[in-house]
Amino acid sequence: MSESTPSEISVTINGVQVEAEPGEMLIAAADRAGVHIPRFCYHERMSPVGMCRMCLVDVDTGRGPMLQPSCMVPVADGMSVNTESEDTKRAQEGILEFLLVNHPLDCPVCDKGGECPLQDQTMAYGPGESRFVEEKRHYEKPIPISDLVHLDRERCILCDRCTRFADEVAGDPLIHFTERGNATQVLTFPDEPFSSYFSGNTVQICPVGALTAAPYRFKARPWDLEQVESTCTTCSMGCRVAVESSRNELVRYLGVDVESVNHGWLCDKGRFNFESTNSSHRITTPLTRDNDDPRQLLGSDWGSALALAAEAIQQAGPGRVGLIGGSRLTNEDAYAWSKFAKSVLGTDNVDAQLGDGLSAEVVLALPLATIAEACNADTVLVVGPDIKEELAILHLRLRGAATKGQTKVVEIGSTPTGIEPYAHRSIRCAPGESAKALSELLASDDPLAAQLKQGSLVVVIGRASLAESEEPTLSLAASIRAELPHATFLPALRRGNVRGALDMGLAPGILPGRTRLDQPSPALSANWNTVPTTKGLNTTEMLRAAASGDLDTLILVGADPLSDFPDRNLAAEAIQKVKTLIAVDTFITDSVAQADVVLPATAYGEQGGTTTNIEGRISRLTQKITATGSARDDWMIATELAWRLGGDLRLGSKEEIWREIEQVAPSHSGVTLERVESSEAHEGILVQRSSIELDLPAPGTPPVADGYGLRLVSGRKLWDAATTTTYSPSLQPLAEAAALRVHPNDLQRLGISSGTDVRVISTRSTEIITAIADDSIERGTAMLPFNQPGGGANRFIDAAAMVNDIRIETV
């Protein structure tokens, strides 16, 4: 960007000189010059096709004016363009009349009516009246092409946007044109739905109402929508979204095109899980345990619930209290909880991750890359979870970069992933042995080794399998640091604002601003009452302490250890043993159901603030609707609790909190509230400084698997039993039931046929699960999705083990 472009081209558009870049399409140059050329098929994020002919303009390259499609004509020096000539106008009127020849006039019932490019451009450029008196083309009115998307072929103007998106951008070419001529239509293949993780984007880019989204269908009309720009926190990509509501109810999210993050795309989970915010299952009032019937939670009021919570915390004392969670919160809320725990309670037993991520000290110390850097690096090394399942839009960006030849994706893992078809190389290794596989590669004379060593390298790093401990991943990071010191990292942590929570000190041994306990900033020392001196416990340690009776009170801040902690048995034991369990949450999850005090918190769309994505980019969340019931923002709850414990967080609003963060957090200094609220925040403000030194443990070796067991691999799926999915009626059916995938030979050896129930035995549990033969799984391993309905892998996992083995038997 900084280098001067070689030779700018000058074109004349409607008599005005416009500078353009070589290779730029005329329509893009006109857009920059503020001249709008009508279009349907052109989309700046996809290759041009020139199908709709709406963008025909008079182009004169010295041989006299000619009607040319401006989306297909690259600018040339001296080109003279007239977008308002008589010929152009006549062509525009003609094309619109043609488009409307077969387009039904059902605008009143069409979801697009009111914000429809076809309507708008007909008003602006159309002929006013049609001369068509014949019968229009008829098809069956909307047919569902997937669980989320309906297709109305009568409305379709065949612009190729959705089909191009499915093919070029999403890599799921499941919809295409069939038939030809006047009978051309977009369709799925027979018996194969358009089951793409990105199908919702086709609804957004459809220039008519041909594709409609089931969750938004007939929910509102464009003129009664209110819109704010915000950031999606479903995963930690930080995609920019427009949040829309009608009558104080969230009804739709649209992707906002930002160059650095999501290019306007959203995954279906992020796009449609607004339904959970509107859910009738939300916690609306504080709940407390019924004294008469301890199995029941009773509705209460904030005063008594907070008093109960404060009392339990007080009784336990700072050494016997722990706080788990916080990665679904805004930065401000995370800071409030962090300050509450560390400054008011004086405990360092705080962890935003649930034993399923990477140590905060490592995450905060890794040299960070940006997503854009990853997409333009010579090589991207993906070692971690299946990013298509966990960070879907990162997958989309990397896939796009790989297919365009901008970068080469290399992955090391033990199970097939979504990026594999686009990878330059996929290296399979036994679970827990990725570090060994990398070392072997680098020691070989494989040209890939030289490429990794020399070119720019970005490593997407995360826990490849939740059935492994953190250790193999840290070993891998250590060997990358040692052998490929030029590598920069994108930590593939999944939870919404996990990086923001860690930045704000919601981790043992960490203070806000990516500093250790022993290096508080002067501003922080001045502001905070106390700063813990010794490092506290992380989630695993807290649960272990609770299970052995060393913790009295556990505060869950939007955390559900029973579902999300890899070792369910340990979590269950801890929750049972702990004297008081306080939960601050939006839904009654498995863990919340066990709580003694439940405090309702605001959900996405009900709260403002900021969030930080995996690359350290801070962007804004905007409140759109009022809170459900008496739910409160987390920072308010933290402040109230602090009051009742005799402390004062001295925080009065989200803005005030951000001002304090900017002062006390060294990494965030200079990122003032004014900047966060300015237009700069549209792309997000990148904060990558850290004052923590990277210190990685020496690699260990996983135990050798015995000949009878299968080494368990477990990762999350996009559609799983996560809270926001479960409470979104449209998404909930998309989560497949839990099934164990095993190589057919391994199944055959045990005399088990695919699709039958088997008994799965681990050191932790014995359960019955359906086994499916899958030859993409390596022999000797078994894959079980972490959190599918009907049973998660966490029942079989021992958090203390480096790797987990299971055995299967016939029932």
Added chain:
Amino acid sequence: MGYLAGFKVTFKKLFEERVTTEYPKEKRPKPPRFHGRHVLNRYEDGMEKCIGCELCAGVCPARCIYVRGADNPETDPVSPGERYGYVYEINYLRCIHCDLCVEACPTEAITESKLFEFSFSNRNDAIYTKDELVVGDDGLPQRQPWELWHEGDDLATSGWMRATAPSGNPDYQNRSGWSGELGYGIRSPEMGQHDRPEPQETDNETEEDGHSGVSH
């Protein structure tokens, strides 16, 4: 004497015919396009004309209409097509009877009757719901307990009242471009405005055309 001159007008008017009437004992005939309270019409087969498109709510300058659409149940559709008006409410404490909703309606679902005399004892009654607005099985407005009805007020409520020539094109005079409705069928068109015949004649013509349907 100058003050007597001031009574000149008064004395003169004393002997002229009065224009005021003894309302409510005495009623004046309402103009044919009087804007009273709304009705939601139905098609001849009983289906509701409203498709829940919210155009009326969008155009309403008083913001007194609240509409929500929903998917038509496949087995028992409420209106033809995909969508029907699931919620339809008009707040008559706000309505200014400007008739823009009627202009905006693409299906002639909402029209206005000549009923205007209603008084509410509570605010909830002032918000007419869909059940109250939709015409009965005879195609006539449903009478609410708080409404004062007069002979003929509930007639001539439907879309035919405003169906004049499209775009003012005299070629289309006497052609009907609208759909039939419950209780009336397809009504014959209103005459063009420039040569409107006497009301009596219109009635006769309608009879002759055989379009009049049920006569009330």
Added chain:
Amino acid sequence: MTEMAGTPIPHAPGFIANLTPRIVTSRFDYEDSHTLARYESTGGYQGLKKALQRTPEEVHSEVRDATLLGRGGAGFPAGVKWGFCPPEVWPRYLVVNGDESEPGTYKDRLLMELDPHQLIEGCLIACYAVGLSQCFLYIRGEMAVAQERVAQALNDAYAAGYVGKNILGTEFSVDIVLHWGAGAYVVGEETALIESLEGNRGMPRLKPPYFPASIGLYGQPTIVNNVETLSNLPWILEHGAQAFTAIGTETSPGTRMVAVSGHVKRPGVYEIVNGTTTFRDLLYGIDMCGGIRDDNDLKAFVPGGGSAPWFTPEQLDLPFEASDVGPQGSMLGSGAIMVMDETTDIPAAALTLTKFYAHESCGKCVPCREGGTWLEQILRRVVEGRGTSRDLDLLIEVGETICPGDFPHAAVASKGIEAVPFPYRMTTICFVGPSAFAPIHSALTLFREEFEAKVAGNDEPTMIEVAVDV
């Protein structure tokens, strides 16, 4: 050099020999003309042998000197086209366009059925001249006999060492891949043919930037040549460019094949001398079509495939020369001539052609997809007597959205109509859209009275129902 046969042979229906020398149809009279043995015994593969003794540049310039015009429709010199490939971009491909589907055209089919080796030899010469080693032969899906014969011939040629590695002992190697089309007219357009060859839907690409010579098959430089064009190469290489240019005129040398159908006494394919033969020679010549059936009067004829504007008897004396036909408002195109005598119902004839093009629209661009079918619907109404005089103007107005400006048509002196020269402008990507309009425009311009007779008395304006689809 060949004996003349008096009667058409059974497997070449409609073919009538009429010329000396014959360049591409020289073997058509033999019953076994498609076999390698017959081909070799009648001078086959001599052109290739001669070519291989020379450098590729020499072969290229020989073809350029022969001014061999493309026979697919556009009539662009093949030698010049070959020169458009950007230098030093490899690999590059030769694609043979055997997807002959223009209404009325069936010359390439006969060339493939009756002399497949001549085509293969032509491919090899072209490959040698341009330096290609990969050739794709795309044959229309419906041509079963041609597919069978070309496949057999190719197998024989591979076996005999004419195709494959180290052809005739030289360093020159070529592989020829056969591909059957799936039955779409638009695939005759070169960029759509390339899309189809790549396994995609046969939809044309936009030029620019997709000129096949620079961005063609698989994004590489690609030469697309017609079957008849390539079939000329063996003769040119054997006899030299001079012998070729000695036939015909300077701008249109050699011979060309024309396919005559319709109301003539002897419809069929004729090899005629290019540039000098006139339409009158062809249609009335005693050794050619022999006049109009039943000695009726000629009403109109289509001079270059179904998409060409029509001619009337006034244009009969024009020669087969693009520079003469173009200014008179039509084109020679694919060399298909459709003859209509005085008994023809002109609106119905136009409807037949328009219906074809509307049906064959690939659906990619709007003016062709929507406009073509709309034109067909209006015209059908007129033909069936349900139209109004307003519809006649509407036909032209709708067509003007597909082809803005004046559309070419022939002159009719008797009606005071002056010619509008070729070509036309268009809002579509390829020529299918304008082709749907061409017959309507010609018929309506030249024979408006026949249309008016159809709509007479129907001048009530149609009532437009103003109602909403729900």
